[in-house]
Amino acid sequence: MANFFALIPAAGAGSRMRDELPKQYLPLAGKPMIYHALRTICSSLRIVRVFVVLAPGDDEWLRHDWSEFSGKLVVLQCGGATRAQSVLNGLQGARDISAIGDGDWILVHDAARPCLGETQLDKLMDELAGDEVGGLLAVPVADTLKRSDTSSRVACTESRENLWQAQTPQMFRYRLLVEALSMTGGATMTDDAGAVEALGLQPKLVLSDARNLKVTYPQDLALAELILRNS
Template sequence: MKYYAIIVAGGSGNRMQTETPKQFLLLNNLPVLMHTIRAFAQSDAQPKILLVINTEQQGYWRRLCEEFNFRIPHEVIDGGSERFYSVKNAIDFIEEDCVIAIHDAVRPLVSKQLIDHCFAEAEFKGNVIAAVQSSDSVRTLKNNKSAALNRDEIYLVQTPQTFKFSILKEAYTQDFTTSFTDDASVVEAVGYEINIIEGERNNIKITYPIDLELAELLLKR
């Protein structure tokens, strides 16, 4: 079976309180995105890596690769106006049967063990997403009324989200809607049940300044 990894790098720096997009911020003296690509390159699956990035950021990315002597092979795909279209552009690039892992560029601490587990389970089950069970109490708020939920039934979704090519190809023929918050929601909308495997607490998403500080500590440990 052939394997692909689609790394989606469309984020801005807004919540990081910086003009630099968060995937380009330095983490242990290396841009966050390079850590992420390296994690997939070091996995046993050895997927072909497709980096989806906005066209206006591609020149900057090439300069970073030169500056940091970053030579891991990857194909750069034009990003879209929404994450949905970015992923679709990458799927349209693929022309062979395979298993595809889709991963956030700003989850640089994903382990090779989780990557390989996702590929293996998706090859067997058709799809699988990494998620961790909530350790906090959870409530909903609707019409100014809050209600408790059973946290044992609440999972916090991560990436990789991994699918057989045929499933993704079918799912991404749909028209975009704002209810598509991740790839699992796109696939679910065409009738597939989504399988969950245990993710990793260390597999954090770099969204706020404190996340970058935590990632630095986790890497040093």
């Protein structure tokens, strides 16, 4: 039986939030944003260990109390210049200190998705546990999509047929994910599934819902807090 591990890259600055504090530490429902993702993932009895990848020299982490996760949480200060590099560095660092097998599952989750629910997490693991490739949480695109020109005018309307909006966690076998990120370099990859796709493989889309939103702009914080308080 393959084991489940989780990895949360949290080495970015979140510049679109227009705040000096890195996005993962912004206050949300009385806690740093990353706390909420950690609580859901660390609470899963199926996940053996959770790795958080921080930027080297990240002192903000030490200003908060993470003791409730101490039995499962491991901090790695090896973040890279891009998300993909942080994930790859984290995977390599995790294996140095844990007995992770090539066939074990890695669930990579964004620190900026604080509203992940236990039901979504379990559904992802249930649907992919026997899959040959792995996959990700996602939702079908519901809105009409417009492509703009350089002057912010509509150039055309894009078909939304068969289009999905990717979420996290994204779940792949350890060896496959390391291979994918190493071969692509991650320079233009905005998610792990994209690196796996570049190998010619087809990750499975696991139906999620809009509550698992990504906090990108300041107004997203209010919506995330509303979801958390009503979940």
